[in-house]
Amino acid sequence: MANKTTGLKSIAYELNISINTVSRALRDCDDISDATKQKVREKAIELGYLPNNVSQFVKRDGKELIGIITNSFDNPYFSIVFQKLVNIITEKEYDFTVVYTTGNKLTVDVVKQCISQRVSGLITMLDVDNDAIQTLKLNDIPVVLVGRRCNNEYVDQVLTNDEEGGRLVGNYLVNYHKIKKCVYIKLANAECSKRRQKSFENCIRGYFPDEPVKVLTENQANEQLVDLINEGYNGIFCFNDQIAYRIIKRLNAYAPSFRKLYPRVHIIGYDCASTRITGLVDITSVDSDYDGLCQTVITFLSNRLSNKVKEQQIKIFPVYLHQRINL
Numbered sequence: 001m002a003n004k005t006t007g008l009k010s011i012a013y014e015l016n017i018s019i020n021t022v023s024r025a026l027r028d029c030d031d032i033s034d035a036t037k038q039k040v041r042e043k044a045i046e047l048g049y050l051p052n053n054v055s056q057f058v059k060r061d062g063k064e065l066i067g068i069i070t071n072s073f074d075n076p077y078f079s080i081v082f083q084k085l086v087n088i089i090t091e092k093e094y095d096f097t098v099v100y101t102t103g104n105k106l107t108v109d110v111v112k113q114c115i116s117q118r119v120s121g122l123i124t125m126l127d128v129d130n131d132a133i134q135t136l137k138l139n140d141i142p143v144v145l146v147g148r149r150c151n152n153e154y155v156d157q158v159l160t161n162d163e164e165g166g167r168l169v170g171n172y173l174v175n176y177h178k179i180k181k182c183v184y185i186k187l188a189n190a191e192c193s194k195r196r197q198k199s200f201e202n203c204i205r206g207y208f209p210d211e212p213v214k215v216l217t218e219n220q221a222n223e224q225l226v227d228l229i230n231e232g233y234n235g236i237f238c239f240n241d242q243i244a245y246r247i248i249k250r251l252n253a254y255a256p257s258f259r260k261l262y263p264r265v266h267i268i269g270y271d272c273a274s275t276r277i278t279g280l281v282d283i284t285s286v287d288s289d290y291d292g293l294c295q296t297v298i299t300f301l302s303n304r305l306s307n308k309v310k311e312q313q314i315k316i317f318p319v320y321l322h323q324r325i326n327l
Contacts, residue, residue: 008023026138041135064095068123069099085294101126115141121142142305147192148192163199172321172323182236244283266284268286
């Protein structure tokens with residue numbers, strides 16, 4: 001492998017720019033244009049260049065450091081997956097660090113924080129932007145995306161079958177509860193939400209072609225949902241349990257004992273948190289094998305860290321419907 005000086009010279013020669021420009025582009029300095037940074041990153045990846053801060057990595061007490069990226073500490077799904085991942089990471093004798101971001105994506109700035117901590121690999125439950133992927137690839141840091149899909153072949157992926165989840169909920173509301181009018185409460189700009197929504201809509205449309213599903217953000221639902229329920233929209237599918245619980249709380253604030261007053265209304269979540277977190281109200285929700293999912297995440301990362309695999313790794317876990325117990 002080329003050393004740092006030779007690598008910078010090679011990139012500079014190929015692009016006909018100065019070594020200093022190459023160095024500053026790779027460090028994401030503000031005085032270098034985005035277009036130049038993009039060209040330098042692409043050429044660096046093409047030539048197999050690795051910065052010294054990674055190639056000369058020194059492990060902490062002989063252990064690889066795994067970074068877990070999150071933007072929420074109150075999302076039940078994140079809590080469940082995080083706890084299981086940490087248990088497996090500890091069993092495998094890795095170290096871990098948690099990196100918090102206020103954004104909705106894994107960005108270059110977050111990746112830089114991870115590089116500064118000398119991580120060996122990353123696990124993220126957030127979508128990964130293209131610049132971040134290039135930076136990860138440049139620094140030879142493997143990443144596993146949990147719960148979402150990504151078109152870039154560098155990103156390994158472990159997720160549940162969102163399309164089947166949407167179908168399960170649609171069939172359940174129509175066939176079990178004889179509901180005709182439905183609402184989907186989405187998470188804006190999340191690709192997994194779009195897949196759940198599309199599958200749910202297609203399922204309902206198959207039964208009732210003239211009854212389109214109402215699609216709302218959570219903020220829109222806060223304003224419109226009561227009126228829609230009064231219009232007969234009794235089937236409510238939420239992107240995840242976190243949104244479902246907030247919707248239930250708001251409806252109970254509107255009318256205490258909401259379920260008793262509106263027995264035909266059924267609110268469905270996704271993640272089945274109530275079976276794993278003590279104290280949560282039992283709701284009908286889409287469930288999956290989270291032990292197997294988390295074990296696969298660590299296996300994929302271990303395969304990369306030990307150079308057992310070079311090609312992209314993807315696994316989609318089947319889902320099933322947990323029906324709440326009527327008390």
